[in-house]
Amino acid sequence: MLRSLYNWTLSLAQSRYALWALAVVAFVESSFFPIPPDVLMIPMIIARPSRAFLIAAVATVASVLGGMFGYYIGFALMETVGQPILDFYGKGHAFEEFAAKYNEWGAWAVLTAGVTPFPFKVITIASGVTQLSFPVFVISAIIARALRFFLVAVLLWKFGEPIRDFIERRLGLVFIAFCVLLLGGFAVVGLL
Numbered sequence: 001m002l003r004s005l006y007n008w009t010l011s012l013a014q015s016r017y018a019l020w021a022l023a024v025v026a027f028v029e030s031s032f033f034p035i036p037p038d039v040l041m042i043p044m045i046i047a048r049p050s051r052a053f054l055i056a057a058v059a060t061v062a063s064v065l066g067g068m069f070g071y072y073i074g075f076a077l078m079e080t081v082g083q084p085i086l087d088f089y090g091k092g093h094a095f096e097e098f099a100a101k102y103n104e105w106g107a108w109a110v111l112t113a114g115v116t117p118f119p120f121k122v123i124t125i126a127s128g129v130t131q132l133s134f135p136v137f138v139i140s141a142i143i144a145r146a147l148r149f150f151l152v153a154v155l156l157w158k159f160g161e162p163i164r165d166f167i168e169r170r171l172g173l174v175f176i177a178f179c180v181l182l183l184g185g186f187a188v189v190g191l192l
Contacts, residue, residue, distance in 0.1 A: 013043040022055065023062040030066030030120050030145075031073060037063065038152060045156040056146075056153035063145045064138065067124040071137055074128025082129065099130035106132040107140045114144020 012021035022044065026037040037059045045052045086092045102109065106127060113123035127137045155163045 013040045013047075018044050019055070019058055023058050026059045026062035027066035027069070030063045030124055031070035032121055034119075036117075037149070041149065041152060042156065045153055046161055049157050049160065052153040052157035053150070056149040059149040060142070060146045063120070063149070064141045067120065067141045067145070068138065070121050070124025071128035071132075071134070074125035075131065076128075078129045102126065102130045103132050106130065107136050110137055110140035111144045114141055115148045120145075 012018060012025070015021060018040065022037055022040045025033065025035065025040055029036055041055055041059055044055050082095075083092065086095050109123050110127060110132075112118065113120050124137075124141075
């Protein structure tokens with residue numbers, strides 16, 4: 001089923017409504033859809049490199065808006081469903097501790113999930129559940145998603161088809177390594 005969904009998403013990249021389809025896929029991927037917008041972006045940019053930055057901008061804006069919707073899902077469901085369950089099991093206090101720790105590092109969680117293959121929707125919903133500061137969430141989401149989508153656009157615009165395999169197979173690992181180095185750098189600075 002996932003393969004047919006992937007193929008259907010890929011076929012949207014060739015339609016005349018590709019930008020709209022990209023916006024919809026980027027929006028829903030940030031809140032509940034399993035297929036990342038890169039599946040549409042890559043063939044769209046290879047087909048029309050002159051539109052690479054427009055395509056990246058559409059993906060960024062739609063993804064951040066979808067992330068806001070994911071945040072709302074987490075926030076609304078926690079109040080109506082999650083909290084009564086936690087209270088029933090006497091775990092309301094434990095969740096408050098988790099939320100405090102998450103919110104301490106929440107901006108980093110959003111940044112990391114926004115640029116790596118980690119499902120962004122998990123972090124958008126968790127941010128709503130823990131009530132991470134909404135402005136912090138939005139700013140982190142904008143930075144992360146812009147970094148991810150514009151890097152893909154620049155690479156495809158500059159190198160075209162030869163870079164496609166690298167992006168599809170290895171870009172996630174590069175982003176993960178970058179995040180580890182960035183966080184490691186902050187940890188070293190914090191120890192000094």
